[in-house]
Amino acid sequence: MKAKLLERKSPFDRSFMVAKHSYPYFLDVWHYHSELELVYITKSTGTRFIGDNIEQFKEGDLILIGENLPHLWQNDPEYFKDKKEGSAEAFSIHFNKFFAGENFMKLPEMKGVKGLLDRANQGIKFTGEIKNQAFGIFNELVELEGVHKLLKLMRFLARLSEEKDYEVLSTDGFSFPLHITGDDRVDKVYSFTFNNFKRNIALEEVAELVHLNPTAFCRYFKKSTKKTYSKFLNEIRVGYACKLLIEGRLNISEVGYECGFNNLSNFNRQFKNVMDISPSEYLKKHKKHR
Numbered sequence: 001m002k003a004k005l006l007e008r009k010s011p012f013d014r015s016f017m018v019a020k021h022s023y024p025y026f027l028d029v030w031h032y033h034s035e036l037e038l039v040y041i042t043k044s045t046g047t048r049f050i051g052d053n054i055e056q057f058k059e060g061d062l063i064l065i066g067e068n069l070p071h072l073w074q075n076d077p078e079y080f081k082d083k084k085e086g087s088a089e090a091f092s093i094h095f096n097k098f099f100a101g102e103n104f105m106k107l108p109e110m111k112g113v114k115g116l117l118d119r120a121n122q123g124i125k126f127t128g129e130i131k132n133q134a135f136g137i138f139n140e141l142v143e144l145e146g147v148h149k150l151l152k153l154m155r156f157l158a159r160l161s162e163e164k165d166y167e168v169l170s171t172d173g174f175s176f177p178l179h180i181t182g183d184d185r186v187d188k189v190y191s192f193t194f195n196n197f198k199r200n201i202a203l204e205e206v207a208e209l210v211h212l213n214p215t216a217f218c219r220y221f222k223k224s225t226k227k228t229y230s231k232f233l234n235e236i237r238v239g240y241a242c243k244l245l246i247e248g249r250l251n252i253s254e255v256g257y258e259c260g261f262n263n264l265s266n267f268n269r270q271f272k273n274v275m276d277i278s279p280s281e282y283l284k285k286h287k288k289h290r
Contacts, residue, residue: 025088036095049070053123067121197240198259
């Protein structure tokens, strides 16, 4: 299932778009676009697909989706039967990563916001107090004009960048985000792993890369990333497997081998460890959109 590119062009007199939507049901198309998208669901329920993440969505969900990250909001079946106008409602903001200017986003004061937009490459679900404030903020953004609208969005993004209660949705391997942690050794391991995960990687090989013995490397990597290297590697492989499964060019067994798993049994086991469902179950959830 190939994601559809949806091009959006902001009007010449504004740098981003804010809208309040009201439909019988949300657009039932697996798609992506070059802009980031901040969404607040005010009405309706269904299943949300962001990268390789599949979850139920409901009123009050606040989600930030990165540039070119495929996504879909699929309402529950009754929405398509009733087709009642106003059954599915949401606010959205679409904006380019450098909507305020590339040099502006590189200012030291914008470090937090830039980090937020980088994390959005995997999709972010906000779960803290900011959810309760979002409705009022979006309502103001719809009504404001000119510089007041811009300043309100910047304050909103700054607030989101400080939020500690959030969940990253899609796995690393689906979108291959660029990791810049500030730790040269960790960044070197990330880069090496993304370039070599399709083959067998010995722990000794990775440890040698950063001039540590395997035991010291394992301790260092877990302390730095809060996960073991084997878990990180499997998440990369499974994320890429999800991408291949959705595209539908290879069968499940071929996908497993293509992603670096040495046998189908191990692929199925590791996939379920990461995604909580089997590869075949994951594929079924997407298949109807082909």
